[in-house]
Amino acid sequence: MKLLIISDTHGFEQELLQVKEKYDKEVDMMIHCGDSELPSNHVALVGFQAVKGNCDIGNFPNDTIRQVRDVNLFATHGHLYNVKMTLMNLQYRAEEVGAKIICFGHSHLAGCEFVDGRLYINPGSFHLPRRILERTYCILEVKETEFNVQFFDHMHHRVESLCKTFSRKEE
Template sequence: MKVLIVSDSHGLKEELIELKNRYMTEVDAMIHCGDSELESSSNELSGFLVVKGNCDFDRSFPSDQLVNLNHLPFYITHGHLYNVKMTLLNLRYRAEEVGAKIVCFGHSHIAGAELIDGILFINPGSIRLPRMRKEKTYSILEIDDNKNAIVRFYSIDGLEIPGLKVACKIG
């Protein structure tokens, strides 16, 4: 299974369309972790599982989603409600509470992934305003049938950023 994960696009439209066109036939799901600053009905977000960020004003976005993809529970949230700029502890508690094995979030604009207590946390960074690096980033999660996961990060032009790659086993 492959999943495209994007966050914090802050009004970008062409870039979202470009990512959709680039990966539509390669991925099983597309996730946007909030702060799109677009309407939920926008063409750019069609096909994405989307949540509401602190800069999203369309009330029809859910604040979070728990979805099963290939029999794995994914928890999707923006992160601002869990204080992710300071700690992942609150988000970890929420993930445990809902039984998530994978958590996709944004808000900090800092790309990264880590396994905490058997739960994989993925922040794809921002395709508009990255922090802690110059590249505007998104990620692709690949999981095989044995629950081996690889999270790869890419710059907006589709080039892999090898130093950010994370491999682990989903618990």
């Protein structure tokens, strides 16, 4: 199963539409981790499982839980869990909801890590990245034996330094 994960687009509606159109037929699910700064019914967000960021107004849920293959995915923006300081609050919430994949934004820091059987993914910012130059999003492929996380820049080129594969045997 393949998922498109993006966050912190901050009003970039045309750019979000382009990413959506590129992957619409290639992915099984699209997730926006908040701060789209678009109305929840905006055409660029149609088809996304979108959550509310600290810069969003309107009818978005704060969090969402979705079944991905055989695991739960938990998506949130992160501001309500203080992710700029620690992932501990996010970890506690993931444990509460039984999530093995946790997607979040807010910090504008792209990256992924596998800790205690859980995959944490921050797709970075498609508008104002921090610590790297590339405006990023990612594609997560959930396979029977592994999680494959590929990061791409706004021109759809792989950002090799961020891409990782994790064995699910560690779950």
